[in-house]
Amino acid sequence: MSDQIKKALLEYTTRLGDDAVVLGHRISEWVSYGPFLEEDIAYGNVALDYIGRARMFYTYAAELANDGRDEDDFAYMRNDREYHNLLLLELPKGDFAYSQIRQLFADAYYTLVLPQLLHSKDERLAAIAAKGIKETKYHLRRSRDWVLRLGGGTDESHQRAQKALDQLWGYTHEMFDMDETEQLLADAGIGVDVSTLRDEWLAIVTEIVTNATLSVPEDSWAVRGGRIGYHTENLGHMLTEMQIVHRSHPGCKW
């Protein structure tokens, strides 16, 4: 493996870990706030799936970096500018409709990304994808059911779901951006060319949103920057809370 590819692979693996830990943490913020007990538990389970995925990516990233860091250093000892996650995933949990619409966008995305990553020439990435695929099927079914229920529910739930769609739509474009790092890996058969996935993603999302009597927003604006460390103000706040215990008690084990 060339040094260039190796460096790109470390960056790519870290990005995938960042995406998973940031979304996992946001979902976990619903624990004890769910609308009813079963939903509360469901949120906890989905959060765990993502955090588990983040651990696998970070453990691999730490091995690739080979500089003495471990998975915890990746999660807890990097600042917001060093995080290269998608902006969509870092936005605050908002109301229930907002979180479920975000989840639908993410679940539909991973439904397409993971089967491609499964064919990665990098065995480790393929193995992590294999675990995630089965879980994502359940995630998508849940977010789909909720979006249908919210859209077809009361005027209030419908209105909130539509508002969430409109507010989040401009953050979805970044999911399909490629940069030099990802292109290099896609060409080498290691990474996924996400730019080819948008049509299919749009088809999945459109079908569900339309069935929920909601409207797919126009492509009138787009926000980008997560992959190069330019974040919304929200990530810093989130990391402060997520990292405080680890940073306050360095090396603590329990």
Add this chain to the structure above:
Amino acid sequence: MDEEYYQRLQQRNAADVKMLWDLLDTVKDPEVPALSIWDLGILRDIQREGDRVVVIITPTYSGCPAMDNISTDVIQCLNDHGYADVVVKLSLSPAWSSEWMSPEGRIKLRQYGIAPPEDAELDADGLTPEAHAACPHCGSRHTRRVSEFGSTACKALFQCDDCGEPFDYFKKI
């Protein structure tokens, strides 16, 4: 017998460290203590490297929080039987499948009050159905899914409309 399980059994019977496989039958999943790690299919392989014992386990779900406990229990169990140098390795591929569960494990699961994967007909998407998983308490099929996700990642929550009991269903993945 399921093909996947048959392969596991063949591997166990052919192992040159059969005794170690037997010892690890005492290590249970802390979240489903009715099942050993063998029954669940988490225990993938045991190898001897000189004095060292290498145990390979695989997580059921990505975020399964029991894996750390299971690693500690495996090491403790073998230490207690005189194996001082034990390393537990995590294997991700192939991804765990509920097909790997032992036939005894499925019976124990039902006795414990959890419906095993084969006690429900999957829906068209190959996922947990909305209803009719067999109640492990009274056997009725008049049951409905209350939640896609149960007390742990590997389970969904059902309720029986005949005996009224809620129960966990071990998801097929």
